[in-house]
Amino acid sequence: MNDTPPSHYYYPKLTASPTIASYLLFCHHTYFLPSNFRSSDKKPRISPSLRWRRLRRRAAKLNLSLFFLSVSETFVGAQQLKVSFRDFVKKRDLDSKFKIDSAGTIDDHEGNMADPRMTSAAKRRGIEITSLSRPIKASDFRDFDLILAMDEQNKEDILKAYNVWKARGNFPPDADKKVKLMCSYCKKHNDKFVPDPYYGGAQGFEKVLDLLQDACESLLDSITAQS
Numbered sequence: 001m002n003d004t005p006p007s008h009y010y011y012p013k014l015t016a017s018p019t020i021a022s023y024l025l026f027c028h029h030t031y032f033l034p035s036n037f038r039s040s041d042k043k044p045r046i047s048p049s050l051r052w053r054r055l056r057r058r059a060a061k062l063n064l065s066l067f068f069l070s071v072s073e074t075f076v077g078a079q080q081l082k083v084s085f086r087d088f089v090k091k092r093d094l095d096s097k098f099k100i101d102s103a104g105t106i107d108d109h110e111g112n113m114a115d116p117r118m119t120s121a122a123k124r125r126g127i128e129i130t131s132l133s134r135p136i137k138a139s140d141f142r143d144f145d146l147i148l149a150m151d152e153q154n155k156e157d158i159l160k161a162y163n164v165w166k167a168r169g170n171f172p173p174d175a176d177k178k179v180k181l182m183c184s185y186c187k188k189h190n191d192k193f194v195p196d197p198y199y200g201g202a203q204g205f206e207k208v209l210d211l212l213q214d215a216c217e218s219l220l221d222s223i224t225a226q227s
Contacts, residue, residue, distance in 0.1 A: 064223060065099035067144035068182075085216060087127065092220070101144070103136040105157040115198075121205040138165040141175040148182045151193035155179055185219040186211065 066085065089095050113119070119129045140147070141162055149155035162176050183191050189211055197204030 064097065064146070065101075065144040067100075067140055067147045068102040088216060089220065092224075094220075094224075099144070101140075103134050103140065105136055105154065105161060117197075117202070118205055118208075121202065121209060125209065136161055138169070138171075141165065141171060141178070145178065147179045149179060150182055152181070155181060182212065182215050185215040185222065187218045188214045 068085070085100050086095060086098075089098050089100075113132065114129050122129050136158070147158065149158055158179050159176055162171075162179075165171065166175075181193065183189070183193055191211055194208060194211055195204065197208050
């Protein structure tokens with residue numbers, strides 16, 4: 001089957017004005033011990049080590065693949081998503097349980113580094129960005145269990161690509177149901193989509209990082225809780 005990404009013909013809205021680009025996914029998870037219990041019974045406090053052991057037991061059956069998508073990986077850099085999320089799951093000793101990758105829905109900047117402003121913002125949070133961008137390909141819809149988009153337009157473009165490739169070959173009938181919005185996993189923010197900081201200042205990049213930290217923490221919690 002031909003895995004060549006669809007040309008710009010399939011994304012007429014994106015070529016003239018790249019909007020939602022790829023964003024760095026930096027996640028840090030902390031467990032807090034409760035100071036009091038509601039019950040009158042004096043329940044023992046659960047130690048951090050016990051919490052980690054329980055988490056590892058729940059995650060023992062995990063074998064998932066995550067794929068992060070945005071318009072173009074270089075404008076704000078979707079390639080950072082895999083690097084940062086890998087670092088996040090590693091802190092929970094779950095790095096062997098996940099396959100993580102990222103791409104863009106257009107191929108203008110294939111092989112390029114991330115936007116230097118996002119790279120700088122990431123570095124201030126202790127994350128080094130070195131990976132290169134690549135466009136989405138047909139096999140991604142078969143290889144990944146969850147495909148995460150930054151906003152509705154981004155999601156629509158992903159589904160357009162899926163429909164093009166589906167017409168060319170034998171695809172799983174429900175592969176399009178793998179596509180979800182990143183912000184649908186947020187708990188601390190009410191944003192419906194990841195904003196585009198491309199034309200703004202440094203504060204916009206920090207906002208994106210905070211938003212994705214929230215979404216990714218909740219996403220990983222959700223995955224491990226279901227195992």
